[in-house]
Amino acid sequence: MRQHSKHDNIIIGISHGDINGIGYEVILKTLRDPRILEMCTPIVYGSPKVAAYHRKALNINDVSFNHIRSTKEAFHKKANIINCVDEQVRVELGKSTEEAGLSSYNALEKATQDLEKGYIDALITAPINKDNIQGENFKFPGHTEFLAEKFNTKDYAMLMVSETMKVGVVTTHIPISEVAQSLTKEAILSKIRIINKSLQQDFSITRPRIAVFGLNPHAGDNGLIGKEDKEIILPAVIEAKKEGIIALGPYPADGFFGSEDYRKFDAILAMYHDQGLIPFKLASFDRGVNYTAGLPVIRTSPAHGTAYSLAGEDKASPESFRQALYLAIDIYKNRQIYDEISKNPLRKYEINPNQVDESVDIEASEEEDNL
Structure with a gap:
């Protein structure tokens, strides 16, 4: 666990999930509340390019990200983002694509590594598509099983x-x-x-x-x-x-x-x-x-899925x-x-x-x- 000083915010990592779903919408709508930055320092593991795409599609102009390369650069009075995906990534709202699955995995892997090292205090996972994320490095039914193996936890x-x-x-x-x-x-x-x-x-x-x-x-x-x-x-x-x-x-x-x-x-x-x-x-x-109870780390997630049918429509509740x-x-x-x-x-x-x-x-x- 990371050692805090009295003035440290709790550092919350956020994996961006499926880039073609409502993940960025619920993230952006949550972070637009300035009180959030008084409670924690959010770090999104995702893509500045994809975040900008969703901001434009949803006409959300009151949220911006501090682009950082590592958690050490995080600004504690602003939302931060670490790029984890290929700069040429393509967003196709409402569609399940192989590219979206790979982007989901790359962000999750990087966030999990930082969680294991104690660079972040907790992880929130935005929804993934459990089909398109499957690959050589991800052969699990979902986040829960993936994290259990990562942290060598049999009972969860x-x-x-x-x-x-x-x-x-x-x-x-x-x-x-x-x-x-x-x-x-x-x-x-x-x-x-x-x-x-x-x-x-x-x-x-x-x-x-x-x-x-x-x-x-x-x-x-x-x-x-x-x-x-x-x-x-x-x-x-x-x-x-x-x-x-x-x-x-x-x-x-x-x-x-x-x-x-x-x-x-x-x-x-x-x-x-x-x-x-x-x-x-x-x-x-x-x-x-x-x-996910039983893990040595803290992981939470919204109770809904990618909701492709709502992607880009500004209808998803955060x-x-x-x-x-x-x-x-x-x-x-x-x-x-x-x-x-x-x-x-x-x-x-x-x-x-x-x-x-x-x-x-x-x-x-x-x-x-x-x-």
């Missing part, structure tokens, strides 16, 4: 964050047909541990409450609709409780959101991608943030990107506080597993009426 979790809920998933970008066979007690327990630690370290929640979903309808109805809930998920929850983690479930996903029981918990662990992300994006699409920036700053500060507390054993607060408060528990396999 995609955590979707908003003001109303935090949702993690056990399995991420795999086919639905492979979900059930990928679920193990160890895999579920690992995600519970990661989310619990992240809630403490990154969100300053002393005693987090985590709701764990079942896999099958009605969380299996005690084994009547599939065995995974009773034989795999429940044992993981029980083991987590023995470790002092306040994990409860498994709960049926549909009734859980319908009854707003999610408000009683600090985080939710879903078994697969759409089980958790559909309700999350329905409730928080414009303000949701994708956070709110999700703005929230990703705010969250990165908050997590950086929270980790500093957590590290200080960890250094002082007298300030630690240990949870007694025999005193876990389960007053928020709800019937996990309750049958819905009239269905």
